[in-house]
Amino acid sequence: MxxxxxxxxxxxxxxxxxxxxxxxxxxxxxxxxxxxxxxxxxxxxxxxxxxxxxxxxxxxxxxxxxxxxxxxxxxxTFENVQRAIQLKVAPEAALKNPLKYWKAPFIAWQxxxxxxxxxxxxxxxxxxxxxxxxxxxxxxxxxxxxxxxxxxxxxxxxxxxxxxxxxxxxxxxxxxxxxxxxxxxxxxxxxxxxxxxxxxxxxxxxxxxxxxxxxxxxxxxxxxxxxxxxxxxxxxxxxxxxxxxxxxxxxxxxxxxxxxxxxxxxxxxxxxxxxxxxxxxxxxxxxxxxxxxxxxxxxxxxxxxxxxxxTVVGRPPQEDTVFGELIHELTAPVIPTVLPGVRGVNAVDASGVHPLLLAIGSERYVPWQKTSAPQELLTQANAILGQGQMSLAKYLWIIDEKCDPDLNIDDIESFFVRMLERVDWQRDLHFQTRTTIDTLDYSGSGMNSGSKLVVAAVGDAIRKLPTESPTDLQLPPGFSDPQVCIPGVLAVRAPTFEPEDGKARTDPHLRRFCKSFLARDSICNFPLILLVDDSPFVAATLNNFLWATFTRSNPATDVDGIAAWTEHRHWGCDGSLVIDARVKPFHAPPLIEDPAITKRIDAMAARGGVLSKWL
Incomplete structure (x- = not known):
């Protein structure tokens, strides 16, 4: 109304x-x-x-x-606004179906x-x-x-x-x-x-x-x-x-x-x-x-x-999640007109929105050849990272629509599965260092400062993703409790983050873990490994995996790999990609309720009343 x-x-x-x-x-x-x-x-x-x-x-x-x-x-009004946006995307629609869009002049006046x-x-x-x-x-x-x-x-x-x-x-x-x-x-x-x-x-x-x-x-x-x-x-x-x-x-x-x-x-x-x-x-x-x-x-x-x-904000989902869903409903048709070749973008709410973007793009540069490596996808990734607040993203994972024409950008687990089946860590990692990230993100090198990682995937699947931890897995000292988060993603409990000089943004445990394995070891059947403080927590739900991984890591300092190398300033690895998603001393503290307030609201619920069924 x-x-x-x-x-x-x-x-x-x-x-x-x-x-x-x-x-x-x-x-x-x-x-x-x-x-x-x-x-x-x-x-x-x-x-x-x-x-x-x-x-x-x-x-x-x-x-x-x-x-x-x-x-x-x-x-x-919502449907009328959607139609107005559709007209902006495809003005010829009014000629094809004038009755559907007859309110457009009134909306323009409003x-x-x-x-x-x-x-x-x-x-x-x-x-x-x-x-x-x-x-x-x-x-x-x-x-x-x-x-x-x-x-x-x-x-x-x-x-x-x-x-x-x-x-x-x-x-x-x-x-x-x-x-x-x-x-x-x-x-x-x-x-x-x-x-x-x-x-x-x-x-x-x-x-x-x-x-x-x-x-x-x-x-x-x-x-x-x-x-x-x-x-x-x-x-x-x-x-x-x-x-x-x-x-x-x-x-x-x-x-x-x-x-x-x-x-x-x-x-x-x-x-x-x-x-x-x-x-x-x-x-x-x-x-x-x-x-x-x-x-x-x-x-x-x-x-x-x-x-x-x-409203009240905190770890998602919260009420502001619905704002994002409304905006997505309205703006989704506009994305291909603003970003040619991009079928959809998802600023992942469970990761706090800005830390992680997922995108479906399209390889159209050389249609007479079988796509063997990301090309136009990288152009589209740069375009996405040049758009408004999407420029604040830390991680952008983008996949060619031909990998799965039915892939839903909002089906996050399926998206990661399709990506991890195809991604080649020797080729498909593209870093930007010393750039801007979200003001609220404390994982970077300073306020508004951090790095970005574009992960692009094309072509046919190159691996089958494991769903169980390897039976022959021998973890290095101090690492324990491997847990499968989703197919192809393994969370490992790591020692507490301890910078050597008290100020550094890295510690030796990430590199020590990566050097403990060879690319042929069974752990590398998992293309993505997470080093975390609490692996059962991270693996318990998809949202826990997304939140812990992408709010607690800065690509330039916290991404490493098994059998890693650098060639002509391009970084890659022959084995698993490893993300250090531990809590660091310079991170902001997580949100925790006041126990006394919790008890008072528990008592309010126990007394009954209009809110008791929801408390």
């Missing part, structure tokens, strides 16, 4: 049994987040917390907790944000400490806004159509922030707001940022939508909301979303950064304290009947 306000959405969800009210007092300090995580994991409803400890505003979470509910929210003279959100003014103070993990640095729509305009060419809106982390309290006038803005590498911030610095002009919270859920989805640089997220939001987004101009380079529930407005200090974090993030670890921009807040507004929406 074309909701104008968030309250219309929550009323609609409640009417159709997608939302429950929680009238028992709940503390936004850790309790609310633990309830959210449990209800999400159980496939439960959205939750409207009406009795928030220490706060007069109700809070709602898990709005997008299931794909079914997300589709329900956008049931009147994509134009409209100027409004006033907005309901500007009805009431409050101070920063009066906002809900949500803390999700025990070691978070303070309270955070977890579903912000951070809006800015380009000072060189102000206006709604050149605006940027993203979901950049906002720290409301803690650290050294003045609780009455400062919040932290955590925007990472390769985000649109950074381009606008740089433009403001270059122009010597003040940089105003407005943080919207609430309003139509389409604004939330638009804030995470990977749109091309220079295209306003307001256009996508209008199409998904089913109406033009109303914006109130409050001065040069600044507008307010009229139907938001809350707005935090201020100026970014061009000369100052402040410590922001830690924050339990979507890789399943804390992102640590670093210097980030600070927003000097001069106004906080809210509408009558305002509701504060929030």
């Amino acid at each position: 074309g909701y104008r306000f968030l309250s219309e959405c929550t009323d609609d969800l409640e009417k159709h049994d997608h939302l429950v009210r929680v009238d028992e007092e709940v503390d936004p300090n850790l309790e609310m987040a633990e309830i959210h995580r449990r209800v999400y994991a159980s496939g439960g409803p959205a939750m409207l917390f009406t009795n928030v400890k220490g706060c007069r505003f109700p809070m709602v979470s898990n709005l997008f907790g299931t794909l079914e509910r997300a589709r329900f929210i956008f049931r009147d 994509m134009q944000p409209r100027k409004a003279r006033r907005g309901a959100v500007m009805k009431n003014s409050i101070s920063l400490p009066e906002l809900p103070q949500l803390k999700c993990w025990p070691d978070d640095g303070g309270a955070f806004v977890t579903l912000p729509q951070v809006y800015s305009e380009d000072v060189r060419s102000p206006g709604l159509m050149k605006s940027n809106m993203g979901m950049y982390r906002v720290q409301l309290s803690g650290n050294d922030y003045d609780p009455q006038s400062q919040v932290g803005l955590h925007y990472q590498i390769h985000r649109g707001i950074g381009v606008q911030h740089q433009a403001a610095i270059d122009a010597g002009k003040p940089f105003r940022v407005n943080v919207f919270v609430g309003g139509n859920p389409a604004m939330t989805v638009a804030a995470v939508m990977p749109l091309p640089e220079g295209m306003s997220e307001l256009t996508f939001a209008g199409a998904l909301a089913g109406h033009r987004i109303p914006m109130v101009n409050i001065g040069e380079c600044s507008s307010i979303y009229a139907n938001a529930d809350f707005v935090i407005s201020g100026m970014v200090d061009p000369e100052r950064q402040m410590p922001e974090g830690p924050f339990g993030d979507h890789l399943g670890y804390y992102s640590l304290t670093h210097e980030f921009p600070v927003l000097n807040v001069d106004k906080v507004w809210h509408r009558d009947g305002a509701i504060w929406p929030f």
